[in-house]
Amino acid sequence: MMLVFADHDRGTIDPLTFQALTFARNLDPDVQAVLVGGGGAGLDVTAAAAELAQYGAQIVHVVEIAGYSDYAPLAAARALVELLVSTGAKALVAASSARGNEVLAHVAAITDRPFTADCYSISIGDPHQIVRARWAGNLHEEVDVTADVVIATVFPHSTEATPAPAAGTLKEFTATVSEHDLAVRVINRIGASTGGVTLPEAKVIVSGGRGMGGPEGFTILEEIAGALGGTVGCTRVVTSAGWRPHAEQVGQTGTKVAPDLYLACGISGATQHLAGCKNSKTLIAINTDADATIMNHADYIIVGDVNQILPLVLNEIQASKS
Amino acid sequence: MEIAVCVKRVPLVGSAFMLTDDSMSIDTSRIGATLSPHEENAVEAAVRLVEAHGGSITLFSVGGADAEEQLREQLAIGADRAVLIDTEGVEIDSKATAALLAQAIKDDSTDFDLVILGSESADSGGYQTGIRIAHALGRPVVTNVKGLNIEANRATCERAVGSTREVYEVTLPAVITVLDGLNIPRYPSVPGRIKARKKPVDKVSITIPAQTTVRTTLRVPVSTSKGATDLGTGPDAAKALVEVLKQIGVMQ
Numbered sequence A: 001m002m003l004v005f006a007d008h009d010r011g012t013i014d015p016l017t018f019q020a021l022t023f024a025r026n027l028d029p030d031v032q033a034v035l036v037g038g039g040g041a042g043l044d045v046t047a048a049a050a051e052l053a054q055y056g057a058q059i060v061h062v063v064e065i066a067g068y069s070d071y072a073p074l075a076a077a078r079a080l081v082e083l084l085v086s087t088g089a090k091a092l093v094a095a096s097s098a099r100g101n102e103v104l105a106h107v108a109a110i111t112d113r114p115f116t117a118d119c120y121s122i123s124i125g126d127p128h129q130i131v132r133a134r135w136a137g138n139l140h141e142e143v144d145v146t147a148d149v150v151i152a153t154v155f156p157h158s159t160e161a162t163p164a165p166a167a168g169t170l171k172e173f174t175a176t177v178s179e180h181d182l183a184v185r186v187i188n189r190i191g192a193s194t195g196g197v198t199l200p201e202a203k204v205i206v207s208g209g210r211g212m213g214g215p216e217g218f219t220i221l222e223e224i225a226g227a228l229g230g231t232v233g234c235t236r237v238v239t240s241a242g243w244r245p246h247a248e249q250v251g252q253t254g255t256k257v258a259p260d261l262y263l264a265c266g267i268s269g270a271t272q273h274l275a276g277c278k279n280s281k282t283l284i285a286i287n288t289d290a291d292a293t294i295m296n297h298a299d300y301i302i303v304g305d306v307n308q309i310l311p312l313v314l315n316e317i318q319a320s321k322s
Numbered sequence B: 001m002e003i004a005v006c007v008k009r010v011p012l013v014g015s016a017f018m019l020t021d022d023s024m025s026i027d028t029s030r031i032g033a034t035l036s037p038h039e040e041n042a043v044e045a046a047v048r049l050v051e052a053h054g055g056s057i058t059l060f061s062v063g064g065a066d067a068e069e070q071l072r073e074q075l076a077i078g079a080d081r082a083v084l085i086d087t088e089g090v091e092i093d094s095k096a097t098a099a100l101l102a103q104a105i106k107d108d109s110t111d112f113d114l115v116i117l118g119s120e121s122a123d124s125g126g127y128q129t130g131i132r133i134a135h136a137l138g139r140p141v142v143t144n145v146k147g148l149n150i151e152a153n154r155a156t157c158e159r160a161v162g163s164t165r166e167v168y169e170v171t172l173p174a175v176i177t178v179l180d181g182l183n184i185p186r187y188p189s190v191p192g193r194i195k196a197r198k199k200p201v202d203k204v205s206i207t208i209p210a211q212t213t214v215r216t217t218l219r220v221p222v223s224t225s226k227g228a229t230d231l232g233t234g235p236d237a238a239k240a241l242v243e244v245l246k247q248i249g250v251m252q
């Protein structure tokens, strides 16, 4: 049996969790999900469990923990440690999301087991043979893992979430959680949602690198993004120079995106940047250097100076809209 | 405030990954090395805390002797001393690395109020070292921190969720793992570099621990190279680009 930790925020399940359920189902059809919440507030257990069942959860273990607030990683891990014992699961799987990785790392630390993050495939055995990402997926690593229970997260978008409706029988589980386990928990939320398009959800991203020359270079990118209903992205060089906020950084240590259009302007295409944008449906690059790496990863290229090309592009967009 | 920061030397890979003939590691013969970006933010955070509250910074690294290069760089930025746990080039899995770091932190003559790490290393991306160290030391841990403020023994930490931020509070001593974007790391100054030459880097030899995760091979995944269509140059290129935008349905 495979146990899958469901990453949710106030009842909204992270779509990566559906990929994790699909991944686990391919290892063993007997998949059971775990939903941890703070007893009532913000979590509609029935609705969330129904979604997990859509992707193959035969049983949904519901763990309500008083004082959990939105999220308390160690408390969630305690519950999983107990569930691993009581269910005798062969593996504990989650999405490679901030919460998925965090909770599973706690479980591994508590039980002194290895934890393998960002997996593409797992072959259970002795040892388990696992293929995982290094360098944010720029390299694949094959490892032999020795453990009685596999603890692993699934590399984002490496498995396509496919529905397979199952019973999703609710089972309440009471975990022994101490005050100490709840010491680290969300105590507040700040910054109301800006209402603007965020990078992960944007259909169009107009992104700039060092080649934009400075913070003022981004005005035209904002205008083009605005005209296309998209948002602005950038490289690490740009955030390190303080030209743009880090929230706009795309790449290994920024946000990983998959928009319909990624327009890369004055970006060289370092592996760590491509790690964040290579799943874009269409990638267009504008660069003075025809040999820049980004040109090999683009669907369309323009060899030229952004200062000349981009105003023309904006004009053309406006002309064809009016 | 006494702060420990765990940092790792990683190869500075540019446009492509080259592997050694046995496909067991990255061919580093023609490339330089760097620190994982998150750890640059970790050191910067520590330097700012010591500037504000006093105290000292000790760096811990598990790696080969060449990691001294990265340690000296961070000593130049403001760390006071470093402990290099020398693996003589043997790669060590995350679980064993965390155990070595936790032991070195425990064995150190300084009692640390705070241990800061990156949330994940650039090369391995294990997402676990900080959490394991916290368990080994019996301390609370907040991960993925993008905003940090410490007053009177309490650390207030912010973490991104969508376009909002969650707030956590934790009492020191504690472990914190941070993300790129927490701050903008400074560059070492010339006087900083000169001082760094004299700062102590203690090398600790170890017997290589048993490992539960063993690499069998590395692969460069199939390239995403697409054979791009050239849209030309100048005004014609702009027209051609807008035609593409129409085709792919992003022009409303």
Ligand SMILES: Cc1cc2nc3c(=O)[nH]c(=O)nc-3n(C[C@H](O)[C@H](O)[C@H](O)COP(=O)(O)OP(=O)(O)OC[C@H]3O[C@@H](n4cnc5c(N)ncnc54)[C@H](O)[C@@H]3O)c2cc1C
Pocket: A208, A209, A210, A211, A212, A234, A235, A236, A237, A238, A249, A250, A251, A252, A253, A254, A255, A265, A266, A267, A268, A269, A270, A271, A272, A273, A276, A286, A287, A288, A289, A292, A304, A305, A306, A307, B012, B013, B014, B034, B036, B037, B122
């Ligand atoms: C572990 C690690 C993690 C990293 N994570 C990230 C990450 O998350 N995101 C990220 O972006 N980077 C990341 N980096 C940094 C990355 O390696 C590169 O340094 C960075 O992506 C380069 O940014 P750039 O393309 O803007 O700059 P450059 O590499 O300097 O490229 C600038 C490009 O602009 C072109 N250009 C110049 N002038 C013009 C002009 N007038 N018109 C058109 N083109 C012009 C040049 O030909 C060049 O190709 C990471 C690095 C490491 C080591």
Ligand SMILES: Nc1ncnc2c1ncn2[C@@H]1O[C@H](COP(=O)(O)O)[C@@H](O)[C@H]1O
Pocket: B006, B007, B008, B036, B038, B039, B060, B061, B062, B063, B094, B097, B101, B116, B117, B118, B119, B120, B121, B122, B124, B125, B126, B127, B128, B129, B130
């Ligand atoms: N060999 C190492 N030496 C020192 N610190 C390390 C080492 N490996 C990992 N770390 C620290 O642990 C963090 C998370 O690494 P990981 O768990 O491998 O993703 C890194 O950002 C570093 O701060």
